[in-house]
Amino acid sequence: xDEIRRHTISLLVENxxxxxxxxxxxFSSKGYNIxxxxxxxxxxxxxxxxxxxxxxxxxVLEQIVKQLxxxxxxxKVVDLTATxxxxxxxxxxxxxxxxxxDARAEAMRITEIFRGKIVDVSPETFVIEITGDEGxxxxxxxxxxxCGIREVVRTGKVAVMRGPKSLKLV
Amino acid sequence: MAKLKGYxxxxxxLLKEGVDLVFGFPGGAVINIYDELVNxxxxxxxxxxxxxxxxxxxxxxxxxTGRAGVAIVTSxxxxxxxxxxxxxxxxxxxxxxxFTGQVPTGLIGNDAFQEADIVGITRPCTKHxxxxxxxxxLAETIKKAFYIATTGRPGPVLVDIPKDxxxxxxxxxxxxxxxxxxxHPSTRGHPQQVKKAAQLIAQAxxxxxxxxxxxxxxxxxxxxxxxxxxxxxxxxxxxxGCGAFPxxxxxxxxxLGMHGTYVANMGIxxxxxxxxxxxxxxxxVTGKLDAFAPMARNKAVGGLGIIHIDIDPTSISKxxxxxxxxxxxxxxxxxxLIDVIRTMEVDWEGRHRDWLAQLxxxxxxxxxxxxxxxxxxxxxxxxxxxxxxxxxEAIITTEVGQNQMWAALFYRYKRPRQFITSGGLGTMGFxxxxxxxxxxxxxxxxxxDIAGDGSFQMNIxxxxxxxxxxxxxxxVILNNRYLGMVRQWQELxxxxxxxxxxxxxxxxxxxxxxxxxxxxxxxEDPKEVGPFFENLVKMKEAVIVDVIVxxxxxxxxxxxxxxxxxEMLLDKPASAKNGxxxxxxxxxxxxx
Ligand SMILES: Cc1ncc(C[n+]2csc(CCOP(=O)(O)OP(=O)(O)O)c2C)c(N)n1
Ligand SMILES: [Mg+2]
Numbered sequence: 001x002d003e004i005r006r007h008t009i010s011l012l013v014e015n016x017x018x019x020x021x022x023x024x025x026x027f028s029s030k031g032y033n034i035x036x037x038x039x040x041x042x043x044x045x046x047x048x049x050x051x052x053x054x055x056x057x058x059x060v061l062e063q064i065v066k067q068l069x070x071x072x073x074x075x076k077v078v079d080l081t082a083t084x085x086x087x088x089x090x091x092x093x094x095x096x097x098x099x100x101x102d103a104r105a106e107a108m109r110i111t112e113i114f115r116g117k118i119v120d121v122s123p124e125t126f127v128i129e130i131t132g133d134e135g136x137x138x139x140x141x142x143x144x145x146x147c148g149i150r151e152v153v154r155t156g157k158v159a160v161m162r163g164p165k166s167l168k169l170v
Numbered sequence: 171m172a173k174l175k176g177y178x179x180x181x182x183x184l185l186k187e188g189v190d191l192v193f194g195f196p197g198g199a200v201i202n203i204y205d206e207l208v209n210x211x212x213x214x215x216x217x218x219x220x221x222x223x224x225x226x227x228x229x230x231x232x233x234x235t236g237r238a239g240v241a242i243v244t245s246x247x248x249x250x251x252x253x254x255x256x257x258x259x260x261x262x263x264x265x266x267x268x269f270t271g272q273v274p275t276g277l278i279g280n281d282a283f284q285e286a287d288i289v290g291i292t293r294p295c296t297k298h299x300x301x302x303x304x305x306x307x308l309a310e311t312i313k314k315a316f317y318i319a320t321t322g323r324p325g326p327v328l329v330d331i332p333k334d335x336x337x338x339x340x341x342x343x344x345x346x347x348x349x350x351x352x353x354h355p356s357t358r359g360h361p362q363q364v365k366k367a368a369q370l371i372a373q374a375x376x377x378x379x380x381x382x383x384x385x386x387x388x389x390x391x392x393x394x395x396x397x398x399x400x401x402x403x404x405x406x407x408x409x410x411g412c413g414a415f416p417x418x419x420x421x422x423x424x425x426l427g428m429h430g431t432y433v434a435n436m437g438i439x440x441x442x443x444x445x446x447x448x449x450x451x452x453x454x455v456t457g458k459l460d461a462f463a464p465m466a467r468n469k470a471v472g473g474l475g476i477i478h479i480d481i482d483p484t485s486i487s488k489x490x491x492x493x494x495x496x497x498x499x500x501x502x503x504x505x506x507l508i509d510v511i512r513t514m515e516v517d518w519e520g521r522h523r524d525w526l527a528q529l530x531x532x533x534x535x536x537x538x539x540x541x542x543x544x545x546x547x548x549x550x551x552x553x554x555x556x557x558x559x560x561x562x563e564a565i566i567t568t569e570v571g572q573n574q575m576w577a578a579l580f581y582r583y584k585r586p587r588q589f590i591t592s593g594g595l596g597t598m599g600f601x602x603x604x605x606x607x608x609x610x611x612x613x614x615x616x617x618x619d620i621a622g623d624g625s626f627q628m629n630i631x632x633x634x635x636x637x638x639x640x641x642x643x644x645x646v647i648l649n650n651r652y653l654g655m656v657r658q659w660q661e662l663x664x665x666x667x668x669x670x671x672x673x674x675x676x677x678x679x680x681x682x683x684x685x686x687x688x689x690x691x692x693x694e695d696p697k698e699v700g701p702f703f704e705n706l707v708k709m710k711e712a713v714i715v716d717v718i719v720x721x722x723x724x725x726x727x728x729x730x731x732x733x734x735x736x737e738m739l740l741d742k743p744a745s746a747k748n749g750x751x752x753x754x755x756x757x758x759x760x761x762x
Contacts, residue, residue, distance in 0.1 A: 014352065018301070022293060029294050059487060066484040072298040072318060075352040169351065 006035070007061050007081035008089060008159050010167055011050040014073040015041060022071055023050070032056060032064050036091070036156035047075065047169065051089075051158045078167055080159055089159035092131045094119075095141070098148035099126040107147045114140045125150065171343065176305040176336040177202040180269075181210045183312040186344040189240055190214060191231065191610055193224035197244020199271025199284065202336045216610065216639060219631040221248050223603040225255025226629065228266045230604030233590045234565055235611040236389070238265040238320050245271040246284030249330075250291065254597060256326045257295040261594025262410060263387060265324035267315050274334040275303065289330050297325030305338035313345050322355025323482040324387060355481065359496040359503035367445075367477045367494045368510040374443035374474055376465075376525040377403045380426065380455075383410030383593070384448015384480060384500050386586040391415065393504035394447065400511060402518040404529055406434040408449050409578055412589040417562070417582030420760055423529065424538060427455040428729045429575045432536035432738060433529055435729065439736035440528075441466050443474040448500045450480070451489040452594070461734030462490060479503050530760040536727070536740055538579060547696045549573070549648040549719040553580035553620060556646065559703040564616040565590065565608050569601040569625030571655035573648045575725040577620040599628025605643040606635060616644070616707055623649040624673055633686040636712045644706060645714045647679060650721045658724050662739070683714035692716040 013019050020039065027034050035053040042049045054064055061079065068077045080087045097107050100123075111118055111128050114136065120127035130140045134157070141152070161167070174182065180203055184192070193216045196204045207215055218224040221243045228239030243252055249270040259266040273282040289301045298318050300311050311329055319327040371377060385394050391414050398405050398421050405415045406426040415422055424431035426438055438444065444466050449455070456462040466473045467490075475493030478486050479500055486495040496503050540550040553576045556564070562582050567590040568574040574591055583589045590608055592600040605619040619626075626647055636643060648654075651674035660668050683690030689711060693702055699717070706713060727738040 018289065018293075021290065025293055059491065063484060063488060066486075070482070070484055072350060072353045 002057060004055050004057060005061060005081070006053065006055040007079055008087070008157060009052045009054065009065065009068070010078045010080055010159060011052065011068060011074055012042070012076040012167060012169060013048050013050055014075065015046050015048040016073060019048070019073045022073060023068070026067055026071065027054075030063075030067065032060065036154070038156035038158050044169075049167070051156070053157050075169060076167060080161065085165065086162040087159050088162055089133055089157050090131055091134065091137055091157045092129065092155045093137050093140070094153040095128045095130070095144060095149055096125050096151040097128060097144050098124065098150065100124050103147040107144060110140065110143045116140065171341040173339040174342040175202075175206075176308055176331070176338050176340070177206040179305065179308050179340065179342050180312070180331070180336065181206055181213065182342055183309050183344060184213065184240065185210070187238070187312070187316045189238075191216065192240040192242055193218055193227045193231075193607070194242035195221050195224055195244070195248060197248045197271060197284070199245035199248075199273065199333050200242060200269075200336070202333070203242060203271075216606070216635065218603065218606075219634045220629065221251035222255050222599070223606075223629050223632045223635065225252045225266060225268060226258065226597075226600050226603035227607035227610075227632075228268075229255060229259045229264050229600075230567060230590055230607030231611040232259075232264050232266055232607070233262075233604070234587050234608035236587065237611070238267050238316055239607060240267050240269070242269045243271070244284070245273055245288075246286045249286050249288035253291060253295070256292055256328065258592050258595045258597040258600055259326040260295045260297065262383065262592065263324050264326065265319040266326040267319050268326060268328045270328060270330045271336075272301070272330045272332040275332045276334070278332065288328065292328050295326075296328050299328040299330065301330045302332065302335050305335050305340040308335060308340065309342060309344050310348065313348050314350060317348060318350070318353065322353075356497055357499045357502055359479070359498040359506055361506065363494060363496045364503065364506045364510055367496060368507060368514065370443060370474050370477060370494060371401060371445065371511065372514055372516050375521060376441045377401070377443040377445060377522070378423075378437050378441040379403050379405040379445045379447065380408070380438060380449055381405060381411045381414050381447045382408040382449025383414075385411060385414040386448075388448060388481070388500035389586070390448070390501035390504050391586045393501055393508065395419070397504055397508055397511070400508060400518070402522045402526070403445070404437060404526065406430070406437060408452070408455055408593070409591060410593040411449065412578055412591075413583035413586045416584055418584070423533075425578055427452075427735070428457070428731075429579065429725050429727065430729070430735075431533075431538050431579070432727050432740065433533040435727070435735045435738055436532045437529055438463055439465065439734070442472055444476045446476060446478045446480075446492070447504070448480060450485045453489070456489060457729045457735040457737075458732055459489060461736075526760055533760065540723075543720070544696050547693065547699060547717060547719045549576050549650070549723055550580050551696065552646065552648060552699060552717050552719065553577055555699050555703050556618065556620070557581040559700070559707055560616060560618070564588075564618050565612060567591065567601040567605040567608060567617065567619045569619070569621045570596045570598045571622045571625060571653065572650070572658065572723070572725050573620050573622040573625070573654070575655075576648065598622070598625035600625075602626060602629050602643075602645060603632050605645070606632060606641050609641050609643045617642075618644045618646055621645050621647045622654060623647050623651060623676060623679075624653045626679075627676070630682065633683065633688060633714075637686045637688055640711065642709075642711050644709075644712070647714070647716050648719050649679070649716050650719050650723065651676065652721060654723075655725070657722070661722070661724070661742075662728075663730070679714055679716040688712050688714060690714045690716065692718065694718045
């Protein structure tokens with residue numbers, strides 16, 4: 001009951017200035033964790049879809065969802081992890097790695113294993129793009145570390161339920 | 171359709187909302203609103219002397235009437251001066267709509283003269299806020315603001331209006347109805363949960379109703395009383411709940427919490443079921459969380475847990491995990507609950523007889539009391555006399571500190587909306603402007619601010635407002651020349667080191683009143699108190715009464731911060747009290 005859990009929460013919110021500030025403000029003022037947050041427009045341009053990865057004790061996670069729902073600009077909140085439904089989640093990572101000498105071949109090999117792409121090439125570096133779930137991204141970073149990672153940029157997680165179910169406005 | 175200017179749309183919209191009273195303070199960003207005001211004789215504008223006063227007054231109006239209170243201020247410093255007022259309203263769920271002027275849209279973000287990001291500043295202390303982007307949006311935004319402020323769990327809403335939005339033009343059409351897709355306050359309780367609650371209640375042997383401000387906001391006082399009488403169950407109220415249940419009712423245990431009565435705190439500590447209604451398990455109520463309601467929350471000793479009725483889902487299981495949550499409007503849910511309970515055949519009176527006898531025992535053991543003196547005026551005596559002389563009918567506002575606690579404990583409130591205090595934020599300086607708002611909302615009522623000498627000085631400038639509009643509020647200062655509540659903590663927990671709490675350098679309040687053209691009196695002799703108050707309640711004008719009280723009186727009982735609710739200090743530890751001189755006050759008359 002007491003252990004800290006990591007949950008992925010999907011939100012539909014008004015696509016309006018200030019909404020991000022409200023959500024970020026809620027997390028900071030209540031001391032909730034944000035591991036990642038990603039946001040983008042939906043098919044309906046007045047609505048944005050947000051994916052938040054957070055963690056806490058079960059009661060805190062319940063509060064987070066309720067507090068999010070209480071915001072007037074938040075239209076819908078689903079704690080994907082709590083629903084028990086299966087969902088797909090992905091994150092994209094861009095890594096600038098050393099690509100001189102032995103590292104060059106090694107980096108190419110690892111990129112291939114992870115079905116990543118080398119999207120920029122210079123005599124001393126590659127920029128590698130990898131998409132995947134948390135586990136895959138973590139593994140790729142671990143394996144590329146020996147090559148020397150200069151920079152890492154992550155999009156934050158996006159998630160969607162499997163099967164025909166989807167997050168609707170009403 | 172004819173086009174109107176933004177400042178006309180502003181006032182037209184307020185008319186549509188049925189507003190006939192606003193509090194405010196002008197400035198450059200809202201000068202057009204004020205210029206247009208003269209064309210709206212239906213609306214009375216009260217010029218307070220500080221923007222904080224305007225918001226507290228609007229709040230006092232709202233709390234005493236149940237209607238939204240309105241404040242209008244200028245941009246920049248006018249807006250930032252409202253923040254304490256807004257936060258006060260937010261913590262106590264009061265429907266206040268604050269309009270702030272803003273620099274023209276083109277200048278926003280430029281550090282323009284008198285620009286403040288008031289939407290950013292008040293985001294965490296408003297229910298919602300808006301920056302109006304165009305004159306076209308103005309009417310609808312105002313409609314939304316009132317709708318959000320007054321529905322669900324009420325709260326303050328701020329509308330920030332740039333100057334060019336006010337001077338621009340648009341067609342005026344006030345929306346009849348609006349829907350906000352992210353806002354659907356639930357009203358009725360889930361029938362299954364209501365049934366569960368009823369079953370639990372029928373199992374209880376030692377139930378207690380713990381009710382708060384939500385009952386008042388919901389207008390559920392009648393239903394609360396009906397339920398308590400039906401199931402023969404004692405009621406304790408939070409500070410915000412004072413008035414939700416009649417103070418002279420045989421089932422009333424008094425207030426609970428840090429300065430609750432002995433019987434209420436023993437009741438909550440020993441009950442086997444808590445029925446919480448419109449209350450939020452604030453830390454001033456629960457004391458040390460782990461030790462709160464140890465019997466009810468322990469299944470091993472037959473505890474049945476907690477039923478929690480609240481309109482705000484985030485209040486549920488926030489501090490204390492509850493067993494049967496029912497989300498919705500208290501009035502509706504109590505009606506539902508009463509209906510279910512009426513179908514049950516239970517000898518409620520018989521079931522709870524022993525429990526009520528036990529409570530009665532606790533109450534006679536340590537009744538609410540103070541030591542009377544005929545040499546120096548005891549603050550509790552002042553409140554008691556006010557209660558007597560007003561026959562419990564006055565609207566009482568309070569400041570914050572000891573005065574507030576004595577006003578809550580020693581005045582017995584009969585009705586909801588009769589006791590107006592800053593509970594959640596504990597804002598010194600609230601009571602006086604709130605009394606102004608309450609008086610304007612209830613012109614026939616006797617409105618009294620039970621004040622502290624420290625707090626009163628925090629919004630003392632509103633004496634001018636009282637003088638200008640001849641608002642007949644009474645301010646009764648319990649003058650101990652101390653920041654008394656802080657001094658009490660220093661006495662009890664900091665070896666009587668009264669660091670920065672002696673405020674005996676203070677103005678002559680009688681002369682201050684007179685300087686504003688208001689009547690001022692001073693009372694120093696206990697014998698004067700009764701006769702003076704007899705006259706006071708007949709006076710039709712504003713009166714400031716400086717009552718010189720015992721300097722080092724304490725508020726008791728007291729649950730020290732961090733202690734369990736049942737671990738009360740009943741008196742100053744060292745003082746040797748003469749039992750016979752303790753005056754038994756306000757007996758709780760339990761049904762025998
Ligand atoms: C604006 C504000 N500042 C500080 C406090 C902390 N505080 C709580 S009670 C109190 C003393 C109030 O003094 P007074 O108004 O004289 O009331 P008394 O306790 O003496 O009755 C103080 C300073 C507060 N509640 N509000
Ligand atoms: Mg004082």
